[in-house]
Amino acid sequence: MASTFIYRNKIYMSVQVNGKQRKRSTGLNNTKKNLKYVERELLPNFIIEVSNNKSSNVKLFYYIERFKEEKKHFLKERTYIRYCKMIDKWILPEYGKMKIKDIKISTLKQFLNNHFEEGKTAKTVELYRTVFSGILQEAVYDGVLSSNLFKNIKHPKKKKPVITPFSVDEVKLLLDNSFGWFHNYIGIATSLGLRSGELIALKWIDIGDKEIYIRRTRDFNQDTTPKTESSIRTLPMFAKVREFIDKQRKISGHSEYVFPRPNGLPWSDTQWIAQNHWYPLLKDLALKKRRLYEMRHTFATNMLNSGHFKVTEIARMLGHTTTEYLFNVYSAYIESEKNSFSLNINIYE
Incomplete structure (x- = not known):
């Protein structure tokens, strides 16, 4: 038995298999368009996942696609394009095939440190962090992660922008x-x-x-x-x-x-x-x-x-x-x- 329900204006999915019920937030707001998308795309995949009991083996790639699909509806187009380019260049190649359960705090710290060592500004690295954290949050909504691992990593101190105006x-x-x-x-x-x-x-x-x-x-x-x-x-x-x-x-x-x-x-x-x-x-x-x-x-x-x-x-x-x-x-x-x-x-x- 599978269905959708609304809680605090968010769409949730509910699936019952072998007498056990699994609930999951889609992270999407309650709109006709989103509800239609959940019923056609997300709910069938959720049923398969629950039936096969493979949630522990879900790879980051799955949540990357979920993140992209959700943000498409809420971000400005140019911001969405920027996020996708960032993911495809810096996150997907290195981490896309990793199982969610295998991503550790040390993995994420190394991700951030690598960009600092390449000379990226704190502002740029913070943007990478925001996007990666958003992907992991999708796994939190699904119950695959108990909490977002980025919460355990301190943010770098913000520095004033260095400007060089003309006289x-x-x-x-x-x-x-x-x-x-x-x-x-x-x-x-x-x-x-x-x-x-x-x-x-x-x-x-x-x-x-x-x-x-x-x-x-x-x-x-x-x-x-x-x-x-x-x-x-x-x-x-x-x-x-x-x-x-x-x-x-x-x-x-x-x-x-x-x-x-x-x-x-x-x-x-x-x-x-x-x-x-x-x-x-x-x-x-x-x-x-x-x-x-x-x-x-x-x-x-x-x-x-x-x-x-x-x-x-x-x-x-x-x-x-x-x-x-x-x-x-x-x-x-x-x-x-x-x-x-x-x-x-x-x-x-």
């Missing part, structure tokens, strides 16, 4: 030595602080008389919604930005996108721009090699150091809901302004 003089140097659409690209990137994906996803319909509307980002050759809800924002059309926009309109005003490829189609991502325009420019100017993303940090730090804007205003333009991130990442630049304060100021006068 005002360096920005001027970049603009003086770039031309055409790439000149305008650098100008807007350093004047508005857009993320790289947001900039190549910018369309002419997003350009108003006094404002610019950020409504999407672009990656994996497709437009998607921005990183967070706060990333959907409206930015002021500064006079300098208007100059770059007007010049770019003469170049690509006939296209849908503000910064299209030479053939008029949108960019898949910013890799080609970086390799063929950005890095060669930095090399020619004898500037330290930095990511395109550093232009966003450049905007933030120079806005802070200008003294013309409130921290809350800068956070809002960057698409952050609070100022916490600004203080965590850019505190050194805020601190650098302290020595310029007059010691004769009395805030109560």
Whole structure:
């Protein structure tokens, strides 16, 4: 006898074999689509598994597929693709054929340590951990594991991101030595602080008389919604930005996108721009090699150091809901302004 039932808005399966009843959470929310999927795919497999009593021999591969199937319904497409690539490269080849019962805490510690030894950042390794832990959690839902082994492994201390923004003089140097659409690209990137994906996803319909509307980002050759809800924002059309926009309109005003490829189609991502325009420019100017993303940090730090804007205003333009991130990442630049304060100021006068 097999059936499904709902508990705390999650779909569970129940199978009775030889007078014994086995229950298992699917981890899926109670929706018609999920229920249909459970009844057609998961429940028959559960019946076979219980009947053969092979749960102790289930391999990680089985839960990798379960994890992928579940996340397909809940993650943004670009995040889902990123997770799948990560699994297929770092988890599946080495651990996919391992039996769940054979995966030990030492196995997982070694997995994390290997990536640290390869020079991966703590942030990257933490993402690998999150994904691997999510796979094991599927086995916990099934009762194959009593608890998630990652709970017994300490998280590394988070370090502040290391940023290398350009100075005002360096920005001027970049603009003086770039031309055409790439000149305008650098100008807007350093004047508005857009993320790289947001900039190549910018369309002419997003350009108003006094404002610019950020409504999407672009990656994996497709437009998607921005990183967070706060990333959907409206930015002021500064006079300098208007100059770059007007010049770019003469170049690509006939296209849908503000910064299209030479053939008029949108960019898949910013890799080609970086390799063929950005890095060669930095090399020619004898500037330290930095990511395109550093232009966003450049905007933030120079806005802070200008003294013309409130921290809350800068956070809002960057698409952050609070100022916490600004203080965590850019505190050194805020601190650098302290020595310029007059010691004769009395805030109560």
